[in-house]
Amino acid sequence: MTVAVASGKGGTGKTTVAVSLALSREEPALLLDCDVEEPNANLFLSPAIEDTLPVEMLVPEVDAARCTGCGACSRACRFHAIVSLGTEPLVFPELCHACGGCVLACPAGAIREVPLCIGVVERGRAGPLAFAQGRLDVGHAMAVPVIRALRSAVPPHGFTIIDAPPGTSCPVIASVHGADAVLLVTEPTPFGLNDLALAVGMVRALGLPFGVLINRSDIGDNAVRDYCAHEMIPLLMEIPEDRRVADAYSRGIPAIEAVPDLLPRFHELADRLSGLRAGRGAGVAG
């Protein structure tokens, strides 16, 4: 069972939920922190990192002696990562998506691909919990290759929980892709609702079973509940505002350790997520 914890809006409690859900499992479990631009699950788990793998992507390198300055590479690149204005091309590796299009487009065979290290995958353990995270190096913008490297280096094992980055863009899609169920964490505010609706559009487009968790559920308004009811989206859990959770968070202590009453509720959450997976194809995903 692989559960991806995602959200449209940032700061709704994805990591708090992902870490507590992982720690609530009695069977073997694995937490993958796919928020590679700012992985923070490690702050709550203090994992012992056992190995570190570099993540490379292939970027173009131009052989000036063979380049005719025709500009075919420049026209092939949608990301302006290689630019030729009748001269030897300029390469901007930080914009490159490593598609290899420029290499194919070059009629002179003047471009080859060379590896560029953009981050690392770190694997280890936090007690009985298997743990891995990706880290994108500062100054690089391409999160997706790091997320893909993380997911291929650490296949699902037991109950696998993926902590996704916020939003609905490529890094999120790379993180939730192939999950058995997606848990969308939101807050009951107009901002939470707006971004939840975007995230719902994303998971529906991907055809993934999903449900919603409302965090800090007794603040804000009722619009998220109304939206879920109207859209027939399963509301899997509500976590009320609790100063003990915030206080523990500020000291790097998981919610489930600070508030042990949450343990049976996270067991229920896992059961409901398993139910979503079982109901796949039967319209549960809406």
Add this chain to the structure above:
Amino acid sequence: MKIAVTAKGEGLSAEVDERFGRAACFVLYDTETKMVRTIDNGQSVNAAQGAGIQAAETIARQGAECLITGHCGPKAFRTLSSAGIRVYNGAAGTVAQAIAALEQGSLAKASAADVDSHW
């Protein structure tokens, strides 16, 4: 000489847009023929990344030899330099005023980017 000026609208009376990559328009002025033409930069304005590079490509393809703008970031400056386009920063007022300032020699030619990416 063909001059490109970043502008918020069309023609010589438009206000200079101090951004380069995400400028609304480029007003192209030919000092010999006195011809004025405005080209839209909407494609770069809406680009997620690489707006400065794309804008530099746009004005290079229009044959500009010189750019007047407010500020120019590192990727744009590198691309403009490779195309042999001279960059004059710090322009203000209307496009006509900016061109007059260049012709009077009161704009300084930039030797490097004057702002960071995404300023």
